[in-house]
Amino acid sequence: MNPAKITVLAPGLIGGSVALAATRAFPKAKITIWTRRAESLPSIQATLPHAEAGTDLSLVSGSDLVVLGAPPSALGTLTLSLLPFLSSTTLVTDVSSIKESVEKSVASILQGKARWIGSHPMAGSEESGIRAARPDLFQKAPVILTPTSSTTAETLRDATSFWQALGGRVLSMTPADHDQQVARISHLPHFIATTLVLAAGSDSLSLAGSGYRDTTRVAAGPSSLWAEILIGNQSQVLASLKNFRTSLESLTSALEKGEAGALTKILDDAAKIRRTLPTS
Template sequence: MPLFNQISIIGVGLIGGSLAKSIKRKKLCNKIVGFFRNKTKLNKAVKDRIVDEASLDLRKSIKNSDLIILALPISQIINFLSQIKKISKDKKVIIMDAGSTKLKITQAADKLKLDFVGTHPLAGSEKKGAGFSYANLFDNSKVIITPTNKTKKGSLNKIKLFWKKLNADVIVLSAAEHDKILSYTSHLAHIASFCLIDTVPDKFLNFGASGLKDTTRIALSDAEIWSDIFLSNKKEVLKSLSAFEQKIKRIKKTITKNQKKQLIKILDTAKNKRRIMGQ
């Protein structure tokens, strides 16, 4: 028997589409229903068999499902939680999200008294849309699950099992811990990357080689998704940005004062840290 009978995916983009494909591969449910706001995308997803059924009507999309997955930008996840609360009569449905910040979302879900489990798969890319989705996106990727003290133990265990069956490496953290960590390991890098490319004068762009390309690849990420992420994690993002500014200032000082030894030491420390992450 599969883990769920019917799973609804709200937002069938890179993450939602990859979830649909990997759920099918692992046979974690009998039927996947997708919710779309765009008829063309709906038709394409049905034609490509990413989902078994699809609707432009949220009520129809979630009816009879025992798991609803919200794979949307943060602010939309929060909106959809309220809408689902209003229309859902099935008390047994578990709601899960895949958003990149967790505190605002879990707080909203708790307030609505939903049976909710917050999750964040550390997978994906700067690409957007179901066209880039693939079935093994989550293989060996970390997935952070952020229960609150209102999360039902049975639901938490089921969602943990769900991600484990998708070959993910499950880590349980509080939403606050998640948001603090990700502000350093993800949000800061995105802001630095956007600012970096924005600093390069247009006429110099064609002199950029592989180093600049790598360093700014994530500036190809979606502006709306990422503005939601930054704003929903404001406090932690601002803290990590200030820490980054201090590091920049320190390097500026050594360059200004021609302190070669200190500069080499700073760069070497950074390099050794980066080595820990591997290639």
């Protein structure tokens, strides 16, 4: 797709990075930013000096593409208030880390009013807010689209081409499959990194090397957003935690027995899986 007008609503790190990356990918497009809070306008204008930014939702009018940057719990209300400014050809998507609940709250509102598809760019950092936004955030990042039986092939194609233009590696799956797989590969790591920080405590932080630093990096992320994500994907995160506890028992048991061979074998199984991951 080659959008003439792109609007990003409530941009934080991800929405801001979408706007920055889109400015590069679509140099002729008009980029518009909406924020609920007037006090956010200075940092939006500092990050995106060429965008039009404001607090009035009528800014959305005439957009070919609308990207919802708000947290999952805010998307239903925000989408409702957008309706007067959408047309049936407007492509609307989001950037949330959970998809089933977002699909439930957004899809029915937009049915027949706009072209909706959920997106989850698997990119980010422990930072938050638009000042942490980066135009290259989506380079080679997995971007998961979650079409349903109501999604047309054209909508899926347009959303795919948009994220590819931003540098993403696009995959698509159902919202339910998304939530199950992302629980394992993103929500569980966040949960465990947090647990690790609490267990290691603060007394030995002066000894922390790159191992601790990397293993726990995500735990510095925004707490209330992550609480919303974890609770929003509660059953799948709890299921992945069950797997985690099973693996923890088996590793702990090998360590308790002091069996070097058995422990090496388990460490090696994990190392083999981890080494299949292409280096960024």
